[in-house]
Amino acid sequence: MNGMSSPEVVADRLADRGQKPLLAALVGNPNCGKTALFNQLTGSRQKVANYAGVTVERKEGRLHSPGGRRVRLLDLPGTYSMQATSPDEAVTRDVCAGRYRGEPAPELIICVISATNLRLHLRFALEVRQLGRPMILVINMIDAAERQGLSIDIAHLSAELDIPVVTAVGIRRGGADQVLTMFDRPLPHVPQGPAVPEGDIHAEVRRLMDLCVRRDTQPREIFGERLDRRVLHPVWGMIILTILLFVMFQAVFSWAEPLKDLIDQGIAALAGGVRAIVPDGPLSGLLTDGVLAGAGTVLEFLPQILILFFWILVLEESGYLPRAAFLLDRIMASAGLSGRSFIPLLSSFACAVPGIMATRTIQNPRDRFVTILLAPLMTCSARLPVYALLIGAFIPDRSVGGVFSLQGLVLFALYALAILSALLVALVLRQKNRHAEHPLLLELPDYRLPGLRNLALGLWQRTQIFLSRVGTIIVTLSVLLWGLSSWPGPPPGATGPAIDYSLAGRIGHLMLPLFAPIGFTWQICVALIPGLAAREVAVSALATVYAVGAGESADAADRLAPLLSSQWSLATALSLLAWYVYAPQCFSTIAVIRRETGGWKTPALAAGYLFAMAWFASFLTWHITRLFGGG
């Protein structure tokens, strides 16, 4: 077979022990519990390269075996087959075969299969075996199989396959111990035995199952199937879906409030402390107006963002998302898409960047392209700070019909407007592509209780990303903007506010001709620029611009809101809200679209159409509001 794996070379590798870490890769079908196992093995020692490489989200973790061997573990995207049908699957295929550019071939392939789904997963394991590389087989979720009355003859299976086989329970503490001990053994030899012809692979699976798997009890209808009768029911299913989504959006706004207040008070106390210690002057201004006003206003929104991510993670982990895709497939089809597009679009409510990366599971290139164009229209969590600030400042806190709050309704309308616009755009794009088939072909995995450990890890990764954004981009931009708005100072004898003479003021006035027709002030124009790097910065930028302009400190959204409502008309505020429904200005989104599509055409198209929609929506909003006396 493969000369690289002759016994001499294997012995050489063992001599390497302690010098070079072993490079191993996890592969497996989607829903085999591979990611839970990866988390179990590597804990928090993971590196999620944010969108490095051309199209792959590369998850690598490090671990030490019980015997002290260092291991670098790669978590490859889940795939059903080595006959890749999506970019995601192509990455797995190429890395396994050692053909991926810039990625060394893994020395050990760890193929993970679910004990509850042997028929499907063993087929893939046989495909991996054909690669002719050292591998081990991990039978995961062995506890669930035992509960279903299945018993698997591990030794027999291992002998038949000529591959070491271990069992694991990815979601239980210590459930991966058998896998860990495998790292201390010599690398297994390449599995010997005749290659199975493609057509006979299912027959081979059946033979192995007959030999090694015994069912102790009569097969009964599994719990998940009974649950699916309800969850996928035409009426009940839709009711459950609506309630889930409603609770999710409600939770984002109501649960976050106490936490938000706490952060708010903390920042205010900090700013007070700084002012007490640092004498009045440029330094005090830099710290309070620049750093604290900038970072603080954005930091306040961390709880809301985490709650949104929490819900999306729970829906993902429990196995509900594919069910939602099932229920909504026809609606998506009427817009020319498939239910598969639902999952990336829902993730885009948290952030368009992971949403766009999730489109890799869409096989149809046209569907993927349309989904990528629509993802930025989903209201991402970075827009929440802008919405929350403006709604708080301009929409009276009144109840409508005794049940709903007017502020909540406006927020809901903004989300609804975004979704309707996305449907509209999808319809426009569909015209060109009427006949091609959009495959759905989606696995409905077994329901699982979301593991607390995985939830916590997911939220922790989010918090880290957010805090590092606040700590780097947002603070830098806020400080930069504070500098631009403070220098050059006004000439002696000047009468207007200092910011009018600053660089920021001049830039704002230059941009004004484009934005005056939609009711923006030059201060808003200034705030739009740093908003390019991160949408939520627009809030802190407004805080900085107005703080410097007014010669006083607005260190929290609480103090910014009344300031804005005294300076802007309702028409201007609503126009800015409409702008942010489309808000094309986000560098990370544009960059990820470029990476995912491999060219500038799609990102240019996305930025262009979003800018046009934003401008026209704001134009209409401004003029209509003025017509009704809101000017």
Add this chain to the structure above:
Amino acid sequence: MFLDQLPSGQTAIVRRVGDQGTNDPVACRLRELGFVPGEPVRIVARGPFGGDPVAVRIGSTRFALRLSEAARVELEDQP
């Protein structure tokens, strides 16, 4: 009979998956997912709008298929 016409809750046996045109990726994937001759299948649920898509159980797995996809799966005649 084809899978898209199978009544909900009734079990049938797969006879074959037919390609639509040459090199049909959907048919190919269906076979990889386990739709091979002799496997029992059952429709677990139907979508809320026009009964499309369908949730199909094969082996111990459930898949969501559009009717056009399910129509590629030919079933053995019922006794």
